[in-house]
Amino acid sequence: MTTFDAASASPQPTITTLGGLRAAGIATRSLREELRGNLLAALSTGADPWPGLHGLGDTVLPQVERALIAGHDIVLLGERGQGKSRLLRALTALLDEWSPAIAGTDLSEDPFHPITAAAQARARAQGDELPIVWRHRSERFVEKLATPDTSVADMIGDVDPVKVAEGRSLGDPETIHFGLVPRAHRGIVAINELPDLAERIQVALLTVMEERDVQIRGYVLRLPLDVLVVASANPEDYTNRGRIITPLKDRFGAEIRTHYPPELDDEIAVVRQEAHLAADVPDHLIEVLARLTRGLRESPAIDQSSGVSARFTIAAAETVAAAARRRAALAQASREETAVPDGTAAEAVARPVDLGTLVDVLRGKLEFEPGEEGTEREVLEYGLRVATAETARHRLAGLDLGPLVRAFEDGVTVTTGDAVSATALLDGLPDLDEAGLYDAIAERLDAQSDGERAAAIELALEGLYLSRKLSKETGEGQAVYG
Template sequence: MTAHEQLPRTVGELRAASHQPRGVKTEITENLLALLRAGQDPWPGIVGFSRTVLPQLERALLAGHDVVLLGERGQGKTRLLRAIGGLLDEWTPAIAGSELHEHPLRPITPASVRRAAELGDELPVTWIHRSQRYTEKLATPDTSVGDLVGDVDPVKVAEGRSLGDPETIHFGLVPRSHRGVVAINELPDLAERIQVSLLNVMEERDIQIRGYTLRLPLDVLMVATANPEDYTNRGRIITPLKDRFGAEIRTHYPLEVSDEVALIRQEALLVADVGESLLEILARFVRNLRGSAAVDQRSGVSARFAVAAAETIAAAALRRAAVTGEHPAVARPVDLEAVPAVLRGKVEFEPAEDGRETEHLVHLLRLAVAETARERFAGIDLGPLAAAVEDGHLVATGENVPASEVLTALPELPLLHEVARRAGAEPDDPPGRLAAAVELALESLYLARRLAKDTDDDTAVYGR
């Protein structure tokens, strides 16, 4: 028997256990404070916001404010909203069979009030998990008032109830989220008349449906996301609704390369081993895209781009391992060549750059490689490696070249041990890890014009 199955099952048992109902905002406040006092992280899985967004959000929740998060695509707004649901009690009591998950000690609908009066202490109680108390809706132009708030149910009318009977109402998403969190993604995409229907919910905490005099004291926390340009400049959100949000919090892309790397590592589903140096290259690549005048920065460059890029190079490594019989599959810098072609459509460029998209991507990716190599190999003289290649030790690499061939092409150089260590590889690591470090050093020499690189179909050769 699980823990919640041993909890009170009737109102009488609930009262005997001295249970006290709490509003949803009070519940979130007290649970958040308990986590902060215990030194625990209230926001597991949220990366890069610890000094900026999260303190603002915590203050807003402690103040009991409804919140709107403003940010470009791929900044983790939805992930952050879902994390708020984790601040609810794990289990909470509700009237068994209640349409709105009403608290057994605080019924609000006519049907539940009547049942509570009839059954008294025998009113049955069920327990709702917090995952059922977080409701998310993507705002679309075809969303109706009935979807969000409710409408008259013709089936109930056909059963013989009069149109004036409040029990003919079919409740929408917001009242069904009573005692929980309601999240609306892309709030400005709601039509203005639909936004009007939320005004009462957010201020008076009740709903009005087709002139009914029904008043439900709803207990909800309203949270939403929006693009800053839609929310602040274009007038796509009505002023009264905007005024009802107690907090407007701006999100952002990771500020540090290390945060970007941590985010990629956390979110990417990698089918092969991808070293930290390669993830750092992808992180710098994405940051270069966000700073490029050729890219439409109004649409942003989503963190999902870097995640998809990491998964792409892992897939390239897995394919090479299958072709060459190499094991385990380890990504190398040569696999980065697959990124521009595969992911070009995930970035929006300025109209003037039409036809030059791949050129820009390749340039910014090479810049990221050079920046990463410069950071990783700072203070190391790569001259002996360049000299070895110029002396005739040509190194071939490509999507069909195994790591062992990359390593055996070079003579034994003490320098390579330091190169491997700086790139995050150890001497006893698989050949793929060591070859990845060597390739990064060779590519940095090529980008610095200290070596040549001849490319033929799927093979590249570093030489004099």
Template structure:
């Protein structure tokens, strides 16, 4: 729980004496972002791969005070990016205690708060709201109503004797309740067009209309939204007047290089076993291959969540194998990559005509990723002594019931194995599982280069001549 500091003013009079003047939300973000840029602080914690592309555009939009829509494929981090906007707000902001819309004690906007401020004067009680409470998120669904976003007449208040034209009969929706904060609408095109119309006044005139009554509430909100290009152009669309009111439309993208893809997986994945850097690179290249493959429907995209789920699946396969073989610690090896295609094929869309060949395509692209990673890791390293040893009868078996020590025991002492481990970032005194993972990667690369054979049954894979 976030505890309000005792040193903060508790009445409007104390607030005024302390110099807390009302500041528009756009100005607040503008000032705090400039301060972060000047001090060299990271204003976007947890955002990977956007530093030279998306973030400069977003920073310019915020400094200009614009409402923003992020346009990009699924799983590109749009929602994560919007949630970091709350970090640009003041840590604590004053509100009228008990006010429905979180109004500033020195700038009330509803009739009830204006009347209360006039009656109490400097004794108006002040509460404090943390920045995390000033970010409001709504998933746009087709059943979202104007009442949900803007508000509606409250029949209970009417029954109490108030007239329909009285602003105090209104039950306010999500947008007015976010006054002096940020409103994020996910998948904006999925919002019915007649509902999008209700946002026009909020974004331009900053007032709201409910049941034919215009309430002149000078709302102060920053409206941000996300949209998927497929929805943006086909299934749904952002109506032209609303699109015109967004000051900036910013395109997001998937990680541009392997390093960024690995960084995203490291940050987001909850791994139940150790997955070494080489295998994370394999998964990153696998996902990048999927995004370039003509058999994958690229209009739906290959989400970054796929890479995260793939890493978690590999870790789970390693943990299961460790439980079967008694290994400790559980360390993922290339054999665990076999679990990915069968488990995750439902997370991506294939082009028509590829029915029944999904796993075949995924296995092929995974092998390409393994070959590319091994080529990068073992560049300039002569693996001929390893292939010669296997060809001379030192067959190597691996599988979900083969412990790492058996993989290593199948090979003679070879200097090249130390080089292989070193290239994989493993030293000779580390657990057998890490060394075996590096050796298996080298063996698989030799197989893919057609310098070794590989025979597989249900539980075991054997590398031979």
């Protein structure tokens, strides 16, 4: 279920009875009419119904919109980390913010159209005095991760022995404890990793999705459930772990393939949106990580049927930021960096030297092809070098770095590393006769502070090394350019 953010919600309506709804002229819509109407309203005003979804606007999202307008249940197929779960959760924004429901019912039934015998009896007896409650849209989205131990009782329901013990007969529909799908009445049911759901459980969903009936241990309850069933699946799961049974696939009106962000800018936007960074990571380093991920998605050493998730790039950015924060803390402790006037530690800014920290940490997030055992580190290091070189060429194209190269030809060396502060790195740079090169590099990479300038100039040094114009010796957490 999505999280209810009370701070961003509009005030809950104050009407408390069915009669109050009638007097206010408030009518209810079916779930599909509600989704269709709100989506079309957003599209007609130019609003973005899918904030935070990058790189899918010309491919996946139009298909989803057509499926919702048609009223279809949806299954999304795609490799891991393609935003399937985020897309399913985004459907919640297309629901009305507040919707009325009969108070005290298990299925949050429509006050104008109750579906259970008990709610119908209450509606007849109480008339316009029927009490109602208001549900926020966040309460109308139910998410279930399919696991092999999921039962029919979990999804559909079962006889409640407590209710039987209270004196009800087994033939009484009131003895039923409803499962997740019926309880999502007038809402959205999202099933992640659908092939992991046992086939007998998938069979139990058939009548719910087609006839909207609920069948529990011989009971056939004609409950016109108003639910939208959406699901996600990884295509190779059909053979590796499980499959979606053919009759259930036929029940989904739309089968939509997802994909990774097609453009580099989209990849970067996803990282900036999702990563929780412990330090400042300049844009050019995020670009390196995005290029690394995109390169791995084309590498013959990586199992492409499993994919390289966007979570890999996000975790890489968080690891690089953590390395920068650790360096700043160590430098502060050793008094290599001083505190700013308010007494807090100097800023922590990631530099290219921090990129090497992610190799050992993140190689377990990739599935390598058989025969690549033992080469995982080499594959990642090579991909990182390629991504760094491409970023340096892209970001510094047109700048003449010749004066910097000539300075090194005179025997100058520059040291960077885990324990080398930004100030120490800048102080160790060679003096150049041609004024303004360091400023030009900083301006090109939008570097303002000392930490950002150090990161920018270090990218230039690494680019020169990767283009074989400088040498570099590494060891004991340090790198010496010369």
